[in-house]
Amino acid sequence: MKNSNEIAPATGKLGVLLVGLGAVSTTFIAGVHAVRRGLAAPIGSLTQMGTIRLGKRTDGRSPLIKDFISLAALDDMVFGAWDIFEDNCYEAARTAGVIELDLLSQMKDELSSIKPWPAVFDRRYVKRLDGPNVKKGASKRELADQVRTDIQQFKTANGVDRMVMVWCGSTEVFMTEGEAHASLEAFERALDESDEAVPSSMVYAYAALKEGIPFANAAPNLTVDTPAMLELAGQTRSSLCGKDLKTGQTLMKTIIAPGLKARLLGIAGWYSTNILGNRDGEVLDDPESFKTKEESKKSVLDYILQPDLYPSLYDQLCHVVRINYYPPRGDNKEGWDNIDLVGWLGYPMQLKVNFLCRDSVLAAPIVLDVALFLDLAQRAGMSGIQEWLSFYFKSPMHAAALYPEHDLFIQLMKLKNTLRYLKGEELITHLGLEYYD
Numbered sequence: 001m002k003n004s005n006e007i008a009p010a011t012g013k014l015g016v017l018l019v020g021l022g023a024v025s026t027t028f029i030a031g032v033h034a035v036r037r038g039l040a041a042p043i044g045s046l047t048q049m050g051t052i053r054l055g056k057r058t059d060g061r062s063p064l065i066k067d068f069i070s071l072a073a074l075d076d077m078v079f080g081a082w083d084i085f086e087d088n089c090y091e092a093a094r095t096a097g098v099i100e101l102d103l104l105s106q107m108k109d110e111l112s113s114i115k116p117w118p119a120v121f122d123r124r125y126v127k128r129l130d131g132p133n134v135k136k137g138a139s140k141r142e143l144a145d146q147v148r149t150d151i152q153q154f155k156t157a158n159g160v161d162r163m164v165m166v167w168c169g170s171t172e173v174f175m176t177e178g179e180a181h182a183s184l185e186a187f188e189r190a191l192d193e194s195d196e197a198v199p200s201s202m203v204y205a206y207a208a209l210k211e212g213i214p215f216a217n218a219a220p221n222l223t224v225d226t227p228a229m230l231e232l233a234g235q236t237r238s239s240l241c242g243k244d245l246k247t248g249q250t251l252m253k254t255i256i257a258p259g260l261k262a263r264l265l266g267i268a269g270w271y272s273t274n275i276l277g278n279r280d281g282e283v284l285d286d287p288e289s290f291k292t293k294e295e296s297k298k299s300v301l302d303y304i305l306q307p308d309l310y311p312s313l314y315d316q317l318c319h320v321v322r323i324n325y326y327p328p329r330g331d332n333k334e335g336w337d338n339i340d341l342v343g344w345l346g347y348p349m350q351l352k353v354n355f356l357c358r359d360s361v362l363a364a365p366i367v368l369d370v371a372l373f374l375d376l377a378q379r380a381g382m383s384g385i386q387e388w389l390s391f392y393f394k395s396p397m398h399a400a401a402l403y404p405e406h407d408l409f410i411q412l413m414k415l416k417n418t419l420r421y422l423k424g425e426e427l428i429t430h431l432g433l434e435y436y437d
């Protein structure tokens with residue numbers, strides 16, 4: 001890792017390559033255009049609105065993060081995307097129905113010019129979807145080469161200096177790590193043989209990493225969470241992060257659970273259910289895609305509550321997660337949580353949470369932050385897993401020997417301390433004894 005004066009400056013254009021031009025991607029792209037033009041505020045984005053305390057509490061130094069460390073400017077972002085549907089970004093945003101037409105129509109020209117390239121797609125991995133805008137190739141290796149050509153042409157056509165790729169495509173069926181993912185050599189053989197162990201998402205990720213482009217995974221798919229991809233990222237010095245954006249119900253879980261645990265309140269059960277009516281909800285209605293999501297959502301409580309350390313409080317926890325596809329709600333998800341608590345002397349209590357959220361409104365600022373921070377990591381020479389970006393993910397990627405950190409507040413401290421470290425500032429431990437000397 002380089003120190004602050006060695007971080008390459010964020011000059012020139014940053015190309016953001018999005019796989020999937022659905023609700024999350026279009027809400028992100030349209031949002032960046034709206035903010036650029038002063039039509040709306042980037043609420044929810046740490047890179048745009050967050051501050052960072054430097055030095056002692058008495059120093060009064062809390063600059064905006066974007067003034068503290070060099071990040072690409074919103075005006076310097078250019079977007080490219082792949083999708084199985086041919087709709088341009090404006091049309092896709094209308095289909096997604098997240099941003100109101102009033103605002104969307106003011107950006108019609110910019111958004112209409114973003115037309116998706118044909119996708120690498122196979123229904124075997126996303127059963128509830130089908131579309132016409134799909135690449136053809138003799139092997140998965142050839143498809144990866146076609147993605148690389150799209151990237152190179154995009155770079156030249158837009159005069160882009162640096163790029164990041166974010167998977168915002170649908171959730172694929174549940175897959176576990178196998179022989180084909182064990183090493184780069186095995187993976188490349190699998191690409192040549194069009195092995196079933198290589199889903200579409202891995203074809204894109206391979207193409208990005210081969211080009212030395214950082215990759216973020218907004219979905220819970222296995223994608224880059226394998227030894228083969230880590231080996232490739234190491235070779236091309238590319239940075240990685242994922243998996244599955246932490247929005248909605250899981251965001252609330254990682255806010256509430258650390259608080260209950262901090263006060264040593266026991267939890268006997270946590271029942272979570274959702275209704276969701278967008279295309280993501282339709283894809284997740286397939287049990288194999290839901291399984292991928294369920295795994296990602298369920299691990300959170302185990303890691304936060306540490307039942308091995310607190311068996312009498314959390315060992316018997318019954319954790320149930322449901323997602324129900326309910327078209328009338330579109331992107332406006334509704335989540336209900338029932339938490340059965342146990343207090344002093346074993347007395348039971350209940351906590352109910354009813355969150356009426358907008359899924360993509362919560363996801364879009366995360367895509368923005370992740371793209372900008374991954375670009376920073378790349379310029380700072382930080383390759384491989386960027387664990388300091390765990391703050392944004394339901395199922396954060398982590399080194400093999402570690403358990404993931406899910407507590408939102410520890411994650412935020414880790415993120416800000418990484419920024420302080422990169423800039424040679426003192427890390428903040430919150431000890432504070434010096435104020436009482």
Ligand SMILES: NC(=O)c1ccc[n+]([C@@H]2O[C@H](COP(=O)([O-])OP(=O)(O)OC[C@H]3O[C@@H](n4cnc5c(N)ncnc54)[C@H](O)[C@@H]3O)[C@@H](O)[C@H]2O)c1
Nearest residue numbers: 020022023024083119169170171219245247279280359363
């Ligand atoms: N919205 C949220 O809050 C949120 C939170 C966490 C994770 N996610 C994940 O982010 C992803 C995107 O969510 P969304 O709400 O935008 O879904 P969406 O269905 O609106 O968009 C996904 C898009 O990806 C396209 N697609 C699917 N497979 C593709 C492929 N192989 N190549 C190119 N395009 C492909 C689909 O055609 C669709 O347009 C999903 O996996 C979802 O689970 C979303």
